[in-house]
Amino acid sequence: KQEVTQIPAALSVPEGENLVLNCSFTDSAIYNLQWFRQDPGKGLTSLLLIQSSQREQTSGRLNASLDKSSGRSTLYIAASQPGDSATYLCAAFSYNTDKLIFGTGTRLQVFP
Amino acid sequence: DTGVSQDPRHKITKRGQNVTFRCDPISEHNRLYWYRQTLGQGPEFLTYFQNEAQLEKSRLLSDRFSAERPKGSFSTLEIQRTEQGDSAMYLCASSLGRGGADNEQFFGPGTRLTVL
Numbered sequence: 493k494q495e496v497t498q499i500p501a502a503l504s505v506p507e508g509e510n511l512v513l514n515c516s517f518t519d520s521a522i523y524n525l526q527w528f529r530q531d532p533g534k535g536l537t538s539l540l541l542i543q544s545s546q547r548e549q550t551s552g553r554l555n556a557s558l559d560k561s562s563g564r565s566t567l568y569i570a571a572s573q574p575g576d577s578a579t580y581l582c583a584a585f586s587y588n589t590d591k592l593i594f595g596t597g598t599r600l601q602v603f604p
Numbered sequence: 605d606t607g608v609s610q611d612p613r614h615k616i617t618k619r620g621q622n623v624t625f626r627c628d629p630i631s632e633h634n635r636l637y638w639y640r641q642t643l644g645q646g647p648e649f650l651t652y653f654q655n656e657a658q659l660e661k662s663r664l665l666s667d668r669f670s671a672e673r674p675k676g677s678f679s680t681l682e683i684q685r686t687e688q689g690d691s692a693m694y695l696c697a698s699s700l701g702r703g704g705a706d707n708e709q710f711f712g713p714g715t716r717l718t719v720l
Binding site for chain 1: 712
């Protein structure tokens with residue numbers, strides 16, 4: 493059974509810092525891994541999708557990596573801004589299921 | 605707006621009432637998913653459709669819950685005899701579902717249900 497864990501649960505940093513959010517999963521037979529952003533009381537915005545054959549994906553200041561063998565993914569945010577404040581969720585899509593399994597998220601606050 | 609839409613955005617109801625939510629997926633997306641999210645948790649899978657066929661239901665989906673996607677386009681999620689434990693955000697997502705990057709799921713704004 494796939495389980496997804498995110499560390500840390502919360503993070504508070506000053507503006508301008510580079511930061512890393514961690515995601516680990518127990519079943520390495522994943523089809524892809526997706527990172528989302530969620531603002532309070534809102535739906536999820538897809539940030540990046542990494543397919544199982546890929547090692548990383550980049551979009552603007554965001555870079556996500558995937559290491560299937562160790563069951564880990566990281567989301568790197570460069571030069572953080574107050575507008576990046578939100579909850580970041582990772583989710584794994586496994587070969588033996590047709591659904592996303594989510595972690596509990598990292599709540600990020602970037603202060604000016 | 606060509607994204608996933610959900611209606612209503614908020615619903616307050618009394619315990620024991622029935623409620624129905626609607627989801628309109630991105631046009632031509634074959635797969636439609638329903639998830640439920642409670643405060644401080646990640647979304648949990650409820651059910652999904654491939655076109656009009658409901659292919660999987662979670663054990664979270666008790667017999668008070670029913671979902672349909674009659675023409676393979678929009679979907680409805682009905683909860684009968686609501687309980688306070690049903691209070692949550694109900695999220696809908698869609699994808700092309702043809703493998704690879706086409707499995708990327710796009711989410712709607714959610715329907716927040718409060719059962720008094």
